[in-house]
Amino acid sequence: MVRTLRKNALLVTALLLALVAAIGATGATFSWYDASHDETADFAKARDDALAAARQGVQNLNTLDHADFDAGMDLWLDSTTGDLHEQLEEGRDAFAEQVGQAESVTTAEVVSAAVTELDERAGRAGVIVAVRITVTLPDEEPDTKTSRMLGELTRTSEGWKISGLDQAPVG
Amino acid sequence: MSTSRPVTEPDVHDNGDDNDEGTGDVDAAADDGRPPSRRGRRRRRRGRLPSARIVVAALLALTLLAGVGLFVRAAQLEDSGATGNLALADADATDAVAGEVTDILRTVFSYTPETIEETERRAGELLAGPAAEEYSELMAEVRDLAADQQLTLTTTVVRAGVRDLTEDRAHLLVFLDQVAERAGEDPTTTAAQLSVTAQRGEDRWQVTEITSR
Numbered sequence: 001m002v003r004t005l006r007k008n009a010l011l012v013t014a015l016l017l018a019l020v021a022a023i024g025a026t027g028a029t030f031s032w033y034d035a036s037h038d039e040t041a042d043f044a045k046a047r048d049d050a051l052a053a054a055r056q057g058v059q060n061l062n063t064l065d066h067a068d069f070d071a072g073m074d075l076w077l078d079s080t081t082g083d084l085h086e087q088l089e090e091g092r093d094a095f096a097e098q099v100g101q102a103e104s105v106t107t108a109e110v111v112s113a114a115v116t117e118l119d120e121r122a123g124r125a126g127v128i129v130a131v132r133i134t135v136t137l138p139d140e141e142p143d144t145k146t147s148r149m150l151g152e153l154t155r156t157s158e159g160w161k162i163s164g165l166d167q168a169p170v171g
Numbered sequence: 172m173s174t175s176r177p178v179t180e181p182d183v184h185d186n187g188d189d190n191d192e193g194t195g196d197v198d199a200a201a202d203d204g205r206p207p208s209r210r211g212r213r214r215r216r217r218g219r220l221p222s223a224r225i226v227v228a229a230l231l232a233l234t235l236l237a238g239v240g241l242f243v244r245a246a247q248l249e250d251s252g253a254t255g256n257l258a259l260a261d262a263d264a265t266d267a268v269a270g271e272v273t274d275i276l277r278t279v280f281s282y283t284p285e286t287i288e289e290t291e292r293r294a295g296e297l298l299a300g301p302a303a304e305e306y307s308e309l310m311a312e313v314r315d316l317a318a319d320q321q322l323t324l325t326t327t328v329v330r331a332g333v334r335d336l337t338e339d340r341a342h343l344l345v346f347l348d349q350v351a352e353r354a355g356e357d358p359t360t361t362a363a364q365l366s367v368t369a370q371r372g373e374d375r376w377q378v379t380e381i382t383s384r
Binding site for chain 2: 008016047048115146148150170
């Protein structure tokens with residue numbers, strides 16, 4: 001009788017301990033999962049935000065109508081930050097003259113783009129963008145060609161903006 | 172990865188019910204009109220059986236509940252899209268597929284008149300699906316031309332970016348340069364930009380679709 005009781009007590013204690021361990025493990029799993037997943041989700045969101053900004057920014061920077069230069073140029077400035085932004089601001093007047101003389105209309109369509117580097121903490125991203133650019137000059141057929149661009153983005157208080165943009169080198 | 176899809180979903184409620192019914196059967200068997208003495212002994216033995224069973228059942232139920240909870244949560248997160256895309260988020264996997272696809276494109280689009288057969292043989296392993304079919308058609312045209320013109324094609328990948336990545340599928344944007352050298356002519360360089368789809372085979376990636384953009 002006494003032995004049975006003790007045995008029972010032991011069994012119940014062991015099972016209770018196992019139960020406590022199981023509950024603890026479950027809680028730990030959840031908190032581990034949440035923590036690691038939040039980080040991944042933040043990173044994924046930053047990547048997707050940077051990509052969306054790159055696509056829109058590259059399209060903006062390859063779109064300009066000589067008849068609506070100021071609006072176009074304002075969009076260029078709005079899409080950029082850092083050195084590139086300053087360069088565009090400094091060159092604005094000279095560029096206005098060139099575009100006015102050429103009477104050019106440029107439109108762009110981003111064909112594909114990918115983020116190649118992302119430093120979420122520093123707020124820096126590298127992108128590659130394939131963009132189809134159509135330049136129309138007076139009395140000429142529109143000329144369309146695809147450009148390969150390498151871009152750098154920087155996160156600002158207003159979101160990701162383009163801080164560098166170049167043609168990918170050939171050869 | 173933390174977002175991998177569950178293979179099966181255990182059903183907590185069915186398992187819980189089974190255990191409850193088992194306990195109920197023991198109670199029913201007790202009212203069988205046997206002498207009180209034997210019945211008493213039986214009752215004592217029953218006294219520890221249900222408690223152990225209940226604890227075991229509770230443990231099972233909790234463990235299964237936790238499992239289902241995780242599966243449901245993982246499925247919800249997978250639906251959100253952004254986290255289902257491992258591009259850059261899984262740096263090693265991203266580098267691996269970018270590297271392998273770079274090697275594949277460089278290999279299948281580089282040849283000399285002497286190595287073109289070997290290139291085609293290797294392409295048979297590295298390409299699959301529509302990419303493999305289109306490649307065969309292309310090479311059927313190029314084979315004789317390459318011999319006639321003593322054509323050497325050298326492809327280099329300038330940049331490769333992974334747009335979308337799961338465990339067994341990837342979409343990339345690839346910038347590549349192709350230098351064509353023909354006997355008695357200056358080399359010509361062509362810049363290309365390709366949308367590439369790759370699928371994970373048994374132990375490596377294969378390129379299944381190539382679209383010039």
